[in-house]
Amino acid sequence: MSSTTQQADRIRSIDDLEVIVDTDFHLTERQEDIFPYLESPFDEMLNTQGGDDYGYLGRVYPAHGMVYSVTMGKADSETVRTADDIQKGKDLIEWDKAIATPTQNLYLGAVHHDDLAAALATAYNNWLLDEVIDTDNGVYGAAIVAPQKPVEAAEEVDRRADEDGIVAVMIPSGSVDPTLGNERYYPLYEACERAGLPIKMHNAGGTMMTRFPSTWKSMNRALPVHATSHNMMHQTNLADMITQGVPERFPDLEFVIQEAGLGWYPYFMRRMDHDYMGAKWDAPMLEKLPSEYLKDQFYLTSQPVEGADDPQYLNQITRLFEGEDNLMFSSDYPHFDFDNTDELLKILRSEFSSEEIQNIYGKTAERVYDFD
Amino acid sequence: MATNDTQNPETDGLHHVASADELEEGERIIADVEGREVAVFNSNGDLYALSNYCPHQGGPACEGLLSGTLEVDEDEDLVWSCEDEIVACPWHGWEFDVTDGRHTASDKYRLPTYDVREIDGELYVGL
Numbered sequence: 001m002s003s004t005t006q007q008a009d010r011i012r013s014i015d016d017l018e019v020i021v022d023t024d025f026h027l028t029e030r031q032e033d034i035f036p037y038l039e040s041p042f043d044e045m046l047n048t049q050g051g052d053d054y055g056y057l058g059r060v061y062p063a064h065g066m067v068y069s070v071t072m073g074k075a076d077s078e079t080v081r082t083a084d085d086i087q088k089g090k091d092l093i094e095w096d097k098a099i100a101t102p103t104q105n106l107y108l109g110a111v112h113h114d115d116l117a118a119a120l121a122t123a124y125n126n127w128l129l130d131e132v133i134d135t136d137n138g139v140y141g142a143a144i145v146a147p148q149k150p151v152e153a154a155e156e157v158d159r160r161a162d163e164d165g166i167v168a169v170m171i172p173s174g175s176v177d178p179t180l181g182n183e184r185y186y187p188l189y190e191a192c193e194r195a196g197l198p199i200k201m202h203n204a205g206g207t208m209m210t211r212f213p214s215t216w217k218s219m220n221r222a223l224p225v226h227a228t229s230h231n232m233m234h235q236t237n238l239a240d241m242i243t244q245g246v247p248e249r250f251p252d253l254e255f256v257i258q259e260a261g262l263g264w265y266p267y268f269m270r271r272m273d274h275d276y277m278g279a280k281w282d283a284p285m286l287e288k289l290p291s292e293y294l295k296d297q298f299y300l301t302s303q304p305v306e307g308a309d310d311p312q313y314l315n316q317i318t319r320l321f322e323g324e325d326n327l328m329f330s331s332d333y334p335h336f337d338f339d340n341t342d343e344l345l346k347i348l349r350s351e352f353s354s355e356e357i358q359n360i361y362g363k364t365a366e367r368v369y370d371f372d
Numbered sequence: 373m374a375t376n377d378t379q380n381p382e383t384d385g386l387h388h389v390a391s392a393d394e395l396e397e398g399e400r401i402i403a404d405v406e407g408r409e410v411a412v413f414n415s416n417g418d419l420y421a422l423s424n425y426c427p428h429q430g431g432p433a434c435e436g437l438l439s440g441t442l443e444v445d446e447d448e449d450l451v452w453s454c455e456d457e458i459v460a461c462p463w464h465g466w467e468f469d470v471t472d473g474r475h476t477a478s479d480k481y482r483l484p485t486y487d488v489r490e491i492d493g494e495l496y497v498g499l
Contacts, residue, residue, distance in 0.1 A: 073437045075465035249448075277428070278465035280477035281442040284450065289478060 014094060018203035024202070025089065025098035027080050027132060029105065029124065031057035037126035043117045047323070049201045060116065061107040062175075062210055086139055097138040099200075100128065101170060110175035110211075115144035115300055116144035118153070125160055142170035142200050150184050152193035161195035169195070174203030177211050178218035181234060230260035235268050238294070242272065245285025247293040254368055258301045263313075266320035267351065269294050295322055299368055301330035302360075303339040315351035324356035328365045386489065386496035395419075395495060398456050400434060405497055412488055412495060413470045414436070415456050420470045421488035421497045422459075431463030434470075434483070441467060441476055462476045 003079075008310060011017060034057070035047050046057075069075035079085055090098065102108075106122055111117040122146050128141045136138055143160040145153035161164045169192050173180060180201075210217075219225050234257055241247065247255075252352060257265075274292035300321070307313040318327060332338040389403045389412055402424055410426035411434030414466035424435035440455035451480045458466045458476060468478040473483040 069460070069465035072439075074439065074460035074467065075436070076462040245444075245448075277475070277477055278467075280467055284442045284444050285448070286477075 005308075009299055016272060019097070020093070020095045021354035022095040022098040024092055025080075025086075025093075025100050026048075026103050026105045027096070027100050027128075029081060031055050033081055033127050033131070034120060034123045037123040037130070038119055039122060042116060042123075045286050058104070060111050060113060061104060061346060062110045062206060066206070066281075072281075074281075075278065081275065082131070083134065086134075087137075090138070095138065095271070097140060099143045099167060100132050100139060101200065101202060102144060102172075105144050105183070106172050106174065106202055107207055107360070108144060111146070111148070111208045114148040116148070116158070118149040121146045121153070122156060122159075125156065125166075129163055129165070133163075135165045140165050140167045142166070142168040143197075144170045144172065145188060146170055147173075147176045147180075147185070147188075150186075150188045154187040157188065157191035157195050157197065161191075161197065167197065168200045170200040172207070173201035174205075174207035175210050178220075179215060179224075181219070181224070186248065209318065231264040234260050234261050235264065238268065239272060241258070242286070242290045242293055243283045245283070247297045248285045248287060251297070255298045256301060256328070256368065257298060258330065259303060260300075261304060261306045262300060262302075262321070262323075262327075263306060265294075265300055266317060267322060299326050299328055301328050302339055302344050303330045303332040305339060305344055308343055311347045311350060314344075314347050318348065324352055324359055325364065327360050328368070331360045380491070382491055383496055385490075386487075386498045389488075389495040389497050391494050392493050395402075398438065400438065401495075402432075402434065403497065405443045406499060408499065410486055410499075411435075411459075412440035412497060415461055415470050417433070418471070419488045419495070420492065421486035422468070422470060422473050423484040423486075425483075426461040426463065426466055427475075427483070428461065428464060428466045431461045431466075433461040433466070433468060434459055436460040436465075438470070 012022065030054075038046060058235065070077045078089065086098075086100075102124060105120070108117055108121060108124075111120070121302050125143045128143070133139055133141045143163075143166050144155065145156050147153065160169075169188075171180070171188075178184070187198075216225060216229065238257070247253070269291035272294075276286070276290050279288075283290075300323070307317070316334055317323075321327075329339060329341070329344060330339075345357065345361070348360065352360070385407045387403075388423055389405070389410075390401050395401055395412060397414050397417055400411050402409055402411050404410075411422050411430070412423045413420045413422070415433070415438070422434055423453055424432055424434040437460050439458055439460070440441050441458045443451055443453045445451050454469070458467050459470050466481075467496045468483050469476060470472065473485040475481040489496050489498075
């Protein structure tokens, strides 16, 4: 949807869209795709007749070890390695343009052998250019780089900058260590800027645990830790508690989640429901949707309220997790970042009824804490 | 392929799908009935007919794996159950109970079910 000159007709279906761009169209690359493009010395080391027949490249990437729908055969995962495969996906999604991104190489940043990781990035990009990118058919690609070797990554960007169809640089960001603010990445950023290419960041579920514990140390300032750690840790704990059935096993127990902000919570409810709908078998204890447990047995306290200068945001976010029943006022006084008592009220009174405000400011707490 | 058998009052209003011996236990037939894709399952010897349209994103819900699901027993131990009664949509893995069309995780979603009968060795579906 590009221009402002279009008539203001409502979009009723994708047929009304002027152009569809799929910005994360995944390839399912395998070692037999990548190995022929390896450069020396890994070419001589790995393109041999030896080894086993398991597709041993997979061993250098970490595996999350989870049973999931595709391994169980409950959902299909199409192979996308050839022009025909891509056409099949294009016909299904009906995109006009797509940016191809990897699958196995989402884990590239967690590969233990740094030099091999850089070599694999180069080989993947060679394969991408030879076999995948087809700008006449709308197929573009992101050149991947190995964050383990930022200088080599910068050289890789320089090498690909002018290639037709390379429209981005991709950092497999789920496993970076240190985190991406570190100065060691500056050469890579300079190269991307020089090339005029945006950077795509893409996590993989299985890479999180290779780095999460060390992320705190990696962020060598207070602000990024404070802004992310509260909600990250709550999400991690809550996801596990709900999946394992804690609120189902203890239906009379209530939980109060404190000091993590609000916006992540409606997101988290919906993300959990979304994933659960395709994996009931992975949370067999549950008798209802994850969001229903959250609404029935979990409460948020208000401080710190992000976005207090944006009443529309805050009212909407609060409605989205049924804050009229699940939000309890808190100030965090005397911490330096405490909220004044009327901070929230000034906003919520434009959206919520008096009764709902009473709930948020005390009635709900009276019920949860049973002060008598 | 659906035809009306007007010779037999028993089959009036029903649509012929296949011969019963074409549908072995654990198998399914996807039939076009009056423009609708209807799946007829033989699940553990019983017949069920469901719509082949996933309410999630329109995938071919009944063409996926027919298997079971994981549940917990009274001692909260994990048990594999409902073998051959759960069909998973191959698009995103949404699972439905073929015996009543219900989504395994939410009563908000279900596949429409249809009357299915075996008459003189032939399978019929009523919309």
